[in-house]
Amino acid sequence: MPVAHGLHRREALRQLSAFLLASPLAVGADKPELTDSTQLANVFDFRDLARRLLDPVAFDYMAEGGKDEISLAENRLAFRRVILRPRFLTDVHEISVSTELLGREMDSPIFVCPAGGKNCFRRDGEEETARGAALANAMYISNGGVEEFLASGDAPGHWWQYTTGGQFLTENTMLDFVERLEDSNCTGICFTVDNMLVSHRERSIHNGLVRTWCNLGAIPRDEDGNLVRSPSDRTWITGEYPGRVSPTPTWDTVKQLRDMTDLKIMLKGLMIGEDVEKAVAVGADAVVVSNHGARQLDHTGSTIEALPECVEAASGRMPVLVDGGFRRGTDVLKALAMGATAVGVARPYLWGLTCFGSEGVARVLHLLKTELALDMGMSGVANIADIDASLVRRRNWSYEGGLQP
Numbered sequence: 307m308p309v310a311h312g313l314h315r316r317e318a319l320r321q322l323s324a325f326l327l328a329s330p331l332a333v334g335a336d337k338p339e340l341t342d343s344t345q346l347a348n349v350f351d352f353r354d355l356a357r358r359l360l361d362p363v364a365f366d367y368m369a370e371g372g373k374d375e376i377s378l379a380e381n382r383l384a385f386r387r388v389i390l391r392p393r394f395l396t397d398v399h400e401i402s403v404s405t406e407l408l409g410r411e412m413d414s415p416i417f418v419c420p421a422g423g424k425n426c427f428r429r430d431g432e433e434e435t436a437r438g439a440a441l442a443n444a445m446y447i448s449n450g451g452v453e454e455f456l457a458s459g460d461a462p463g464h465w466w467q468y469t470t471g472g473q474f475l476t477e478n479t480m481l482d483f484v485e486r487l488e489d490s491n492c493t494g495i496c497f498t499v500d501n502m503l504v505s506h507r508e509r510s511i512h513n514g515l516v517r518t519w520c521n522l523g524a525i526p527r528d529e530d531g532n533l534v535r536s537p538s539d540r541t542w543i544t545g546e547y548p549g550r551v552s553p554t555p556t557w558d559t560v561k562q563l564r565d566m567t568d569l570k571i572m573l574k575g576l577m578i579g580e581d582v583e584k585a586v587a588v589g590a591d592a593v594v595v596s597n598h599g600a601r602q603l604d605h606t607g608s609t610i611e612a613l614p615e616c617v618e619a620a621s622g623r624m625p626v627l628v629d630g631g632f633r634r635g636t637d638v639l640k641a642l643a644m645g646a647t648a649v650g651v652a653r654p655y656l657w658g659l660t661c662f663g664s665e666g667v668a669r670v671l672h673l674l675k676t677e678l679a680l681d682m683g684m685s686g687v688a689n690i691a692d693i694d695a696s697l698v699r700r701r702n703w704s705y706e707g708g709l710q711p
């Protein structure tokens with residue numbers, strides 16, 4: 307009986323929460339043994355559980371945005387400014403969320419964004435993520451360090467390698483990078499363009515985070531729960547004049563990369579139509595409209611707000627992908643209706659990773675995919691190809707009136 311079933315699940319979730327709340331979650335305390343990710347109803351349940359399981363310094367590092375976190379809130383708020391226009395009495399008994407990106411079939415338009423520092427959420431975080439993406443058969447953008455796994459038969463079939471251009475300093479290093487990827491099963495290069503300088507993430511600055519901690523492993527604490535620092539550790543501080551020792555990449559770098567390889571090139575982090583025009587001109591294959599999960603420049607507005615001008619600038623010449631604040635099937639549906647080809651997530655799968663490793667990653671991706679299918683069905687569309695601009699109505703983008711995230 308559905309009601310009894312619902313009650314049973316709610317009771318199970320309540321008991322799980324009560325157990326977790328009762329358990330000592332101070333750092334170093336025994337972590338609760340979790341075995342069943344299906345008790346969690348949506349990605350926010352994973353977030354709440356991840357918050358309880360993680361060292362607060364690690365959770366803040368994952369959750370935070372740049373400076374005042376205005377864009378962080380707006381990435382979510384802006385979805386309230388796009389309303390669905392459902393159509394009824396269409397046949398939706400069979401719904402397919404499969405789609406195509408650059409000639410490759412995707413089981414779902416939802417993909418795994420790159421994220422650094424996964425080891426402070428879960429041991430072997432990158433490999434666990436790759437495994438989870440493979441379990442979900444989702445497109446995966448790798449942060450690297452898992453080459454052996456990617457060469458194994460268990461890796462996701464559709465993976466990209468992320469870079470911020472560290473390998474593009476000389477022609478030789480660029481060539482090495484490209485050749486290594488060409489010899490693997492890699493689909494292409496995801497070149498992130500929005501973090502040549504790293505913003506102030508002030509939660510981590512206040513917490514005294516040492517940035518290498520999250521690359522190496524867990525947050526180090528002694529038995530009393532105090533952070534353990536070594537003399538060589540550099541905490542994140544403000545008041546330093548920004549600069550880099552070598553020149554940062556430019557559009558010419560992308561041109562040089564284009565001339566060097568037939569691998570697909572995706573530029574991630576664009577927010578304006580003019581940059582999409584340039585991406586087309588230099589021969590990139592795709593762009594990701596992204597504000598880096600609002601972790602870089604603040605006050606950029608949301609990505610769903612930037613999407614229309616980027617789609618218009620691309621005018622069908624290249625796929626436009628988007629990420630930032632996607633937590634629900636309806637969020638994904640809105641972006642597809644506004645012209646996106648695919649939608650990326652980071653924090654949601656990181657919550658899954660924290661709680662259940664690769665299975666958590668796969669479960670979160672599955673939840674988003676099934677929500678999307680259900681929301682499509684309830685909107686009267688059975689296939690991704692049937693989603694178009696008539697499915698949404700846009701309200702004015704203003705946030706006045708005190709909308710809460």
Ligand SMILES: Cc1cc2nc3c(=O)[nH]c(=O)nc-3n(C[C@H](O)[C@H](O)[C@H](O)COP(=O)(O)O)c2cc1C
Nearest residue numbers: 368419420421422498598599629630631651652653
């Ligand atoms: C902890 C964390 C680390 C990230 N590291 C990277 C990175 O190394 N490279 C990159 O291009 N984007 C990085 N991002 C941004 C994501 O790829 C993505 O653009 C964004 O987080 C998507 O928004 P969402 O987290 O709200 O889903 C990171 C995001 C988070 C949360």
